[in-house]
Amino acid sequence: MAKRNTIQRQLVIAAVRFLANHPTAEEVYDRIIQEYPDISKGTVYRNLNSLVESGLLGKISVPSGADRFDHILARHYHIKCTRCGTFVNVENFEYIPDLEEKVAALTGYKMDHHDIVFSGVCPECQKVAVEHNGELLGNDMN
Amino acid sequence: MAKRNTIQRQLVIAAVRFLANHPTAEEVYDRIIQEYPDISKGTVYRNLNSLVESGLLGKISVPSGADRFDHILARHYHIKCTRCGTFVNVENFEYIPDLEEKVAALTGYKMDHHDIVFSGVCPECQKVAVEHNGELLGNDMN
DNA sequence: ATCTGTGCAAAGTCTTTGCATTGCG
DNA sequence: CGCAATGCAAAGACTTTGCACAGAT
Numbered sequence: 001m002a003k004r005n006t007i008q009r010q011l012v013i014a015a016v017r018f019l020a021n022h023p024t025a026e027e028v029y030d031r032i033i034q035e036y037p038d039i040s041k042g043t044v045y046r047n048l049n050s051l052v053e054s055g056l057l058g059k060i061s062v063p064s065g066a067d068r069f070d071h072i073l074a075r076h077y078h079i080k081c082t083r084c085g086t087f088v089n090v091e092n093f094e095y096i097p098d099l100e101e102k103v104a105a106l107t108g109y110k111m112d113h114h115d116i117v118f119s120g121v122c123p124e125c126q127k128v129a130v131e132h133n134g135e136l137l138g139n140d141m142n
Numbered sequence: 143m144a145k146r147n148t149i150q151r152q153l154v155i156a157a158v159r160f161l162a163n164h165p166t167a168e169e170v171y172d173r174i175i176q177e178y179p180d181i182s183k184g185t186v187y188r189n190l191n192s193l194v195e196s197g198l199l200g201k202i203s204v205p206s207g208a209d210r211f212d213h214i215l216a217r218h219y220h221i222k223c224t225r226c227g228t229f230v231n232v233e234n235f236e237y238i239p240d241l242e243e244k245v246a247a248l249t250g251y252k253m254d255h256h257d258i259v260f261s262g263v264c265p266e267c268q269k270v271a272v273e274h275n276g277e278l279l280g281n282d283m284n
Numbered sequence: 285a286t287c288t289g290t291g292c293a294a295a296g297t298c299t300t301t302g303c304a305t306t307g308c309g
Numbered sequence: 310c311g312c313a314a315t316g317c318a319a320a321g322a323c324t325t326t327g328c329a330c331a332g333a334t
Contacts, residue, residue, distance in 0.1 A: 111261075119256065
């Protein structure tokens with residue numbers, strides 16, 4: 001149960017904090033090898049998952065993409081741009097525990113948490129689209 | 143742009159409708175080969191994705207698992223049991239467009255849609271846990 | 285006749301895992 | 310010292326793709 005405080009474990013925590021905006025395992029790995037080139041990707045994955053289990057990190061499942069890891073413990077929602085694929089926090093928007101209560105009452109589930117992922121076109125991509133097409137059509141990525 | 147109406151395409155649509163509760167690509171494939179053993183998995187994937195792009199099916203990204211496909215067009219939310227992994231619709235709970243409007247106003251995104259995934263322990267698993275442990279502890283799956 | 289869709293298998297992406305070894309506690 | 314954690318590489322789960330051919334329009 002007790003986790004060993006290895007160098008690799010500390011590096012993983014530090015990297016996720018440094019990268020701040022929900023990096024993927026790959027991004028965490030790339031960051032770490034800059035100062036500690038001997039770490040293996042398997043170890044990065046193992047530490048990330050262990051830290052999530054311990055509740056020290058959050059894990060976010062992103063549609064059509066690698067999982068992302070979050071050092072912010074407070075509950076919050078996310079928004080993904082269907083054009084450029086960027087994935088950011090929704091700022092200034094409160095977590096709504098009320099939703100869970102309602103759904104728990106309705107379904108009989110013992111609620112743990114809920115995630116909301118909004119999808120839309122970010123302001124930057126809207127601007128680009130207007131400049132290029134005069135309109136917001138065309139193929140989205142997802 | 144115009145899609146050809148192939149036998150395989152019809153079989154994929156029929157299978158997703160028949161299986162009803164957001165099957166994975168694998169489940170769709172398994173179902174189809176029972177009556178049409180020559181279909182290839184690649185074709186199932188290609189058709190599923192093409193149908194999603196056409197708006198005839200929904201695609202749901204499930205944390206820690208394969209994507210699922212949904213024949214229900216009306217917006218709705220989902221709930222996953224952290225014990226047994228089952229993934230079902232939240233019934234009798236209205237989609238909340240209001241959330242999108244608020245977040246759109248806050249972020250400047252041009253909203254497309256949003257997904258909510260609730261996580262908790264389903265009534266069946268709660269029962270089993272109580273019988274076995276007298277308590278709701280132990281390792282969750284995710 | 286055309287040209288999209290298919291079957292097949294190979295490859296691609298993301299993640300986990302077996303095993304011998306290292307090093308924290 | 311003992312046992313959890315590491316490094317490495319292989320394998321696993323899921324999905325896409327290149328190519329030659331078939332079949333819908």
